[in-house]
Amino acid sequence: MRELVRTRIGWTDLPGHVRSAVEEILGDRVVEAVSQPGGYSPGTADRVRTAAGRRAFVKAVSPAQNARSVALHRAEAAVTAVLPAHAPTPRLLGYHDDGEWVALVLTDVDGRHPATPWRADELDAVLGALETMAAALTPSPVAHVPTAAERLTHDFTGWHRIAADPPARLDPWARTHLDQLRHAAERGLVALDGDTLCHLDARADNLLIDATGTVTVVDWPHACRGPAWLDTMTLLVNVRLHGGHDTDALLRRLPLTAGVDPDALTGVYAGLAGYLLDAARQPPPPGIPTVRAFQQAQGDALLPWVRQRLRDRTIG
CATH class of the missing domain: 3.90.1200.10 (Aminoglycoside phosphotransferase (APH), C-terminal lobe)
Structure with missing residues (x-):
């Protein structure tokens, strides 16, 4: 029994400066974002595609959704950044933290x-x-x-x-x-x-x-x-x-x-x-x-x- 989050925000709900920061990490404009089901964070969980076809997974949250989720995103970024490439885990492509919004840009797993x-x-x-x-x-x-x-x-x-x-x-x-x-x-x-x-x-x-x-x-x-x-x-x-x-x-x-x-x-x-x-x-x-x-x-x-x-x- 997997209960899904019903209050999750999406890519278009992110402030413009957060979306811009993600696009800077990816080096291109995001043209598609598909929200993913499952899990318990109220922040975004989107598989994104850029104009050039690059894909990534973006998760972002602020205290307005849940303050503890912000701390968890920061902890995840610190760990994922140093996971070895031979482990069966995603890679961290980049990270945005403006003191309010925290966004992780990770390799997309199809x-x-x-x-x-x-x-x-x-x-x-x-x-x-x-x-x-x-x-x-x-x-x-x-x-x-x-x-x-x-x-x-x-x-x-x-x-x-x-x-x-x-x-x-x-x-x-x-x-x-x-x-x-x-x-x-x-x-x-x-x-x-x-x-x-x-x-x-x-x-x-x-x-x-x-x-x-x-x-x-x-x-x-x-x-x-x-x-x-x-x-x-x-x-x-x-x-x-x-x-x-x-x-x-x-x-x-x-x-x-x-x-x-x-x-x-x-x-x-x-x-x-x-x-x-x-x-x-x-x-x-x-x-x-x-x-x-x-x-x-x-x-x-x-x-x-x-x-x-x-x-x-x-x-x-």
């Missing part, structure tokens, strides 16, 4: 999002790309990003906030196992050591597959340094959400996760579930009305898996 529910062939292609990406981004080529533990410390205390103020619709099992969930999330946080540059938001709408089957991982504002297996295991949250695959079997089979302590993986999933279910009950961010429902859906899909993994580990 592709589409993977189908959901996930097709087996596309899932295999994406998992292979994440393995290739982890190798390409180890050691991390970006020094200035936080570690995964730093990035997720607050998120992984979601169960503490839920215990202090339980929502009315809290799952009955979770209500009676809050201590176990808190402790599992704490174990997961400790396990997030590593020097791989991680995307941290691998899901279908942040992936593009072109006509040759090549996968590109897009949207890098949440990048961090962590274990090589982190993006693979977080992608499986999206797979779990849409159904149709044995995610436990995948964890045991995939090269990046097969040798990881199962308790560590369970702990990370517990931390993510607490974050999602706590975040879902907050008011929606300005300009992003659908994200809370998406967080709730992910949390609802993830919690039974966490419950199963904790139960199986206790029985075993």
Whole structure:
């Protein structure tokens, strides 16, 4: 279930000086712009074509749409600018920041999002790309990003906030196992050591597959340094959400996760579930009305898996 942004602005909504800055980066006049669906930013997301036929992808936002999106665009520009050419990621062609509007001009990927529910062939292609990406981004080529533990410390205390103020619709099992969930999330946080540059938001709408089957991982504002297996295991949250695959079997089979302590993986999933279910009950961010429902859906899909993994580990 991919909820689309309904409040996204487009190329023609950008101020003239921002459009001019983009055209200066491209070295030509933009004659076509097609807004792209998916994602949760209220800013532009346009595939553009210039008079000479050059193509690029432009994303731009200002605080008038969402102040946090501005910070995320700046973070993404800083990361994308130094990603190595051999990684399955887009290249940053240029960047405009006038203190209000932030615009990124990236290489255009002529592709589409993977189908959901996930097709087996596309899932295999994406998992292979994440393995290739982890190798390409180890050691991390970006020094200035936080570690995964730093990035997720607050998120992984979601169960503490839920215990202090339980929502009315809290799952009955979770209500009676809050201590176990808190402790599992704490174990997961400790396990997030590593020097791989991680995307941290691998899901279908942040992936593009072109006509040759090549996968590109897009949207890098949440990048961090962590274990090589982190993006693979977080992608499986999206797979779990849409159904149709044995995610436990995948964890045991995939090269990046097969040798990881199962308790560590369970702990990370517990931390993510607490974050999602706590975040879902907050008011929606300005300009992003659908994200809370998406967080709730992910949390609802993830919690039974966490419950199963904790139960199986206790029985075993």
